[in-house]
Amino acid sequence: MATRQQTPAPAAGARPDVRDAVVVGGNRIPFSRAGKKYADASNQEMFTAALEGLVARFGLQGERLGEVVGGAVLKHSRDFNLVRESVLGSSLSPTTPAFDLQQACATGLEATINVANKIRLGQIDSGVAGGTDTVSDAPIAVSEGLRRALLEAQHAKTWQARAKALATIRPGDLKPMAPATDEPRTGLSMGEHQAITTARWEISREAQDEIALASHQHLAAAWESGFFDDLVTPFRGLTRDDNLRADTSIEKLASLKPVFGRSLETPATMTAGNSTPLTDGASTVLLGSREWAESHDLPVLARFVDAETAAVDFVHGHEGLLMAPAHAVPRLLARNGLSFDDFDFFEIHEAFASTVLTTLAAWEDADYGKNELGLAGAFGTVDRSKVNVNGSSLAAGHPFAATGGRIVATAAKLVAQRAAETGEPARALISVCAAGGLGATAIVESV
Amino acid sequence: MTAEPLRTGDGTALHVETQPSLPGLGGLYARGAAASGRIAAGRALPGLPGIGSGRSDHDPGAATDLALPEVAYRVPGVTTTGLARHLHEYQRLLHEPVGDTLPAGYLHVLAFPLATAVMVRGDFPLPLLGMVHLANAVELRGPVRVGDVLEVRAWAENLRPHRRGVQVDLVSEVWAESGADGGQPSWRGVSTYLAKGFELPDAPTGDESPRADWHPPLPTGRWALGPGTGRAYGAVSGDRNPIHLSALSAKAFGFPRAIAHGMYTAARALADVGHVRGDAYRWTVEFAKPVLLPGTVDVAITPETDGFAYVGWNGRRRLQHFCGTVTPL
Numbered sequence: 001m002a003t004r005q006q007t008p009a010p011a012a013g014a015r016p017d018v019r020d021a022v023v024v025g026g027n028r029i030p031f032s033r034a035g036k037k038y039a040d041a042s043n044q045e046m047f048t049a050a051l052e053g054l055v056a057r058f059g060l061q062g063e064r065l066g067e068v069v070g071g072a073v074l075k076h077s078r079d080f081n082l083v084r085e086s087v088l089g090s091s092l093s094p095t096t097p098a099f100d101l102q103q104a105c106a107t108g109l110e111a112t113i114n115v116a117n118k119i120r121l122g123q124i125d126s127g128v129a130g131g132t133d134t135v136s137d138a139p140i141a142v143s144e145g146l147r148r149a150l151l152e153a154q155h156a157k158t159w160q161a162r163a164k165a166l167a168t169i170r171p172g173d174l175k176p177m178a179p180a181t182d183e184p185r186t187g188l189s190m191g192e193h194q195a196i197t198t199a200r201w202e203i204s205r206e207a208q209d210e211i212a213l214a215s216h217q218h219l220a221a222a223w224e225s226g227f228f229d230d231l232v233t234p235f236r237g238l239t240r241d242d243n244l245r246a247d248t249s250i251e252k253l254a255s256l257k258p259v260f261g262r263s264l265e266t267p268a269t270m271t272a273g274n275s276t277p278l279t280d281g282a283s284t285v286l287l288g289s290r291e292w293a294e295s296h297d298l299p300v301l302a303r304f305v306d307a308e309t310a311a312v313d314f315v316h317g318h319e320g321l322l323m324a325p326a327h328a329v330p331r332l333l334a335r336n337g338l339s340f341d342d343f344d345f346f347e348i349h350e351a352f353a354s355t356v357l358t359t360l361a362a363w364e365d366a367d368y369g370k371n372e373l374g375l376a377g378a379f380g381t382v383d384r385s386k387v388n389v390n391g392s393s394l395a396a397g398h399p400f401a402a403t404g405g406r407i408v409a410t411a412a413k414l415v416a417q418r419a420a421e422t423g424e425p426a427r428a429l430i431s432v433c434a435a436g437g438l439g440a441t442a443i444v445e446s447v
Numbered sequence: 448m449t450a451e452p453l454r455t456g457d458g459t460a461l462h463v464e465t466q467p468s469l470p471g472l473g474g475l476y477a478r479g480a481a482a483s484g485r486i487a488a489g490r491a492l493p494g495l496p497g498i499g500s501g502r503s504d505h506d507p508g509a510a511t512d513l514a515l516p517e518v519a520y521r522v523p524g525v526t527t528t529g530l531a532r533h534l535h536e537y538q539r540l541l542h543e544p545v546g547d548t549l550p551a552g553y554l555h556v557l558a559f560p561l562a563t564a565v566m567v568r569g570d571f572p573l574p575l576l577g578m579v580h581l582a583n584a585v586e587l588r589g590p591v592r593v594g595d596v597l598e599v600r601a602w603a604e605n606l607r608p609h610r611r612g613v614q615v616d617l618v619s620e621v622w623a624e625s626g627a628d629g630g631q632p633s634w635r636g637v638s639t640y641l642a643k644g645f646e647l648p649d650a651p652t653g654d655e656s657p658r659a660d661w662h663p664p665l666p667t668g669r670w671a672l673g674p675g676t677g678r679a680y681g682a683v684s685g686d687r688n689p690i691h692l693s694a695l696s697a698k699a700f701g702f703p704r705a706i707a708h709g710m711y712t713a714a715r716a717l718a719d720v721g722h723v724r725g726d727a728y729r730w731t732v733e734f735a736k737p738v739l740l741p742g743t744v745d746v747a748i749t750p751e752t753d754g755f756a757y758v759g760w761n762g763r764r765r766l767q768h769f770c771g772t773v774t775p776l
Contacts, residue, residue, distance in 0.1 A: 144539075172675060185668075186667060186668040186669065187668050187669040187670055187671060188666065188667075188668060188669045192666075192669065196665045196666065199665060200665065263666075263745060263762030263763060264665065264666075264762075265662055265663060315667070315721070316667050316748045316749070316750065316755075317665060317666075317667040317747070317748075317749075318750075
C-alpha cells in the first residue's frame with residue numbers, strides 16, 4: 001500500500017515517550033427513536049444515567065477520576081457545564097473535573113481521543129469519555145428578530161430606548177425556531193448532501209439496502225448473544241435499542257420511498273430504511289492507564305492506539321460532506337505503519353448506508369487515491385465481512401454525540417474477544433463522519 | 448451645478464448634473480435623516496409620461512423616436528461613516544461576513560437609487576414600473592470601507608432593441624474621493640432593463656430561439672426563502688417594488704405570488720462564493736424565471752479556470768432562475 005511521506009514512525013504507534021491509554025469498558029443507555037421512550041428525558045438525565053451505570057459496573061462510587069469529557073450536539077445554553085453537572089449528579093467524587101466538548105457527530109470519539117491523550121501524556125490516570133443527544137428534548141430558540149430586540153431592550157439605558165427596541169418586534173418574530181440539521185453554509189440537509197455524494201459515486205439502492213439489512217441482522221444477533229450485556233444499562237423501561245428491526249427484510253427495505261435526493265437528475269436511492277433515524281441516547285467509555293486499571297483491579301479490553309481527524313472542502317461540492325474519514329484513515333494508517341490487512345474489524349459509522357459505501361468506494365478508486373489522497377493509486381480494499389460485524393447506527397440509531405462512545409466500547413470489546421479466542425492480537429479501525437465536513441478516526445488494539 | 452463632461456460607452460457626451468444627495472435609503476441612512484422607505488421612483492411617479500402603462504399608451508409609430516436623456520447625475524461627498532449598522536443588516540440578510548468592507552451588492556444598493564432618479568426623469572423614454580431586470584454586471588476594483596467618502600455617478604446608455612421590446616443599460620459608478628483609485632471608479636455597475644412593447648428600428652424578429660434542454664447540475668446549496676424575503680430585502684435596499692412585498696401586491700402586476708428581488712438572489716450567490724473572490728472581482732448575473740416566495744432555490748457554485756460560475760434553479764420544476772459568474776480581478 002502506498003503511503004504519504006511521513007516522519008518514520010516505529011510500528012503500530014508505539015511512542016517511547018508516552019504511556020498506553022487503555023479502554024476498561026463502556027456503558028450506554030439503550031438508544032431510542034426520537035419522541036418515544038425518552039421523549040421527556042433531558043441530555044443531562046440521559047448522560048447522568050449512562051455515567052452512573054458505568055460507575056456502578058466498575059465500582060467507581062466516590063472515586064476521583066482524572067476527567068470526564070463529553071458533549072451534546074443539540075445543547076441548550078443552560079447546559080453550559082452539561083458534563084460537570086452530570087458528574088455532580090452521579091456518585092463519582094465531586095472533585096472529579098469535567099468539561100464539555102463538541103464536534104458534531106464525532107463528539108464522542110473526539111472526547112475519547114482527548115481523554116486517551118491526557119492519559120498517554122501522564123496528565124491524568126483515568127477518565128470517562130462520552131456524549132449524549134436528544135432530538136425529542138431539543139432546545140427551541142426565538143427568532144433572530146426577537147432575540148436582537150430583547151437584547152437591545154436589555155442593554156437600553158432609558159425606558160424610551162427600551163420601548164423603541166421592543167417596538168421593532170414583528171409578529172413573524174414570535175415564531176419559535178426549532179433546531180435544524182441543515183448545514184449552515186449550504187442550506188442542504190445532511191441527507192441531501194449525502195444524496196449528492198451517493199449520486200457522484202453511483203451507489204445503488206440495492207447496495208444501500210443490503211448494508212441496512214446487515215446492520216439490523218448483526219445488531220440483533222449481538223443482542224441475542226449477550227454482547228451488550230455489560231455495555232448497556234436499561235433506562236426508562238427500555239432494555240434494547242428500539243430502532244432495531246430484527247425481522248426486517250430486503251423486500252421491506254426495498255418498498256420504502258426515497259426521502260433524499262429527490263430533486264437530482266439521477267434516481268433517488270436514500271430512504272428512511274437506509275438512513276439513520278433521529279434518536280435519543282447517551283454513552284460513556286472508561287479509560288485509564290494500565291497501572292490505574294491494575295491498581296483498581298479493573299479489566300482491560302483494548303489499547304487506544306492513535307487517532308486522526310480530517311476536514312474536507314465540501315462547501316462548493318469539491319468533496320462530499322461526509323467524506324472526511326476517507327482522508328483521515330490513510331494518514332492514520334501511514335503514521336502507524338499499518339494497512340487494511342492489519343485490521344480484524346472496521347467500525348464505520350452508518351450515518352447513511354451510502355456513507356459506508358462511498359467511503360469504501362473512495363479507498364478503492366485509483367483516481368481518488370491519486371488526486372484526493374496524494375497516493376500513488378487506490379488506497380486499498382476493505383474486507384466487507386469485517387465491517388460493522390455487530391451492527392451500527394442504521395440499526396442502533398444515532399444520537400449524534402453518543403455514537404462515538406457506542407462504537408469505541410463495541411470495538412474495544414470486539415478486539416478483546418477476538419484476542420481471547422485466537423490468542424493473537426486483534427485490531428479495529430474506527431471511522432466517524434460528522435457535519436461541517438469533519439471526520440474522526442481511531443485505532444484500538446487488543447492488549 | 449455642472450462638472451466636466453462625461454461620456455457613455457459609445458462616446459456620447461453627457462451633461463453632468465450635480466445633485467446634493469443620494470435619493471433613497473442609502474442617502475437617507477448616510478445623512479442620518481429621518482427614516483423613509485420611499486425610493487426615488489416612488490416620489491417621482493405622479494405625472495410622469497408612460498409610467499406603469501406598458502404598451503397600450505404607446506403609439507408604435509412614435510417608438511423610433513426613443514432617445515435617452517444625455518445627462519449624468521453626480522453626487523459628491525457621500526459619507527459612509529454612519530452606514531455600519533445598515534451595512535451589517537445587509538450583510539446578515541445576504542449571508543455576507545459581517546465587517547466594515549462594503550460588498551459589491553451593498554454598493555449597488557447605495558448607488559442604484561441615483562440611476563433610478565435618471566429613470567424617473569420626465570425625458571426618460573421608458574416607464575420605470577413594469578420594466579424587467581434582465582442582467583447585471585458589476586466590477587469592484589478594490590475594497591470600499593465604512594468611513595470612505597464617495598462620489599456616486601449614474602446615467603443611462605446603450606438603448607437597443609430586444610426581441611421583446613427595447614433594452615437599456617443603467618450605469619452607476621462609485622468613486623473614492625481620496626483619489627487613490629488611479630482614475631477609475633472603485634465600483635461600476637451596469638444594470639440592463641427591458642421595456643416590453645417598445646420598438647426600435649432594426650429590431651430582431653420576435654421568434655424565440657428554442658432553448659436547449661437544460662439539465663441542472665448537482666447542487667452545492669439550497670436556499671429556503673420565506674414569504675418575508677422580499678420585504679426584508681426591500682427594507683434593507685429601499686427597493687419596495689410591490690411585486691416583491693406580498694402576494695396581494697404582486698398579483699396586481701400579474702405574478703401569482705411575491706417574487707424575490709433579482710439582486711437579492713445574485714448577492715446571495717456572490718456571498719456563497721465566499722472570501723476566495725478577494726477584494727476585487729467582476730460579478731455578473733442574468734435573470735431567467737423569477738423566484739416565487741416562499742420558495743426553495745437550488746444553487747450550484749462551480750469553480751472555473753478564472754473564477755466561479757453559479758446557477759440557481761427550481762429543483763422540482765427544473766427551471767432556471769438565474770446564472771452568473773464571479774471572477775477575481
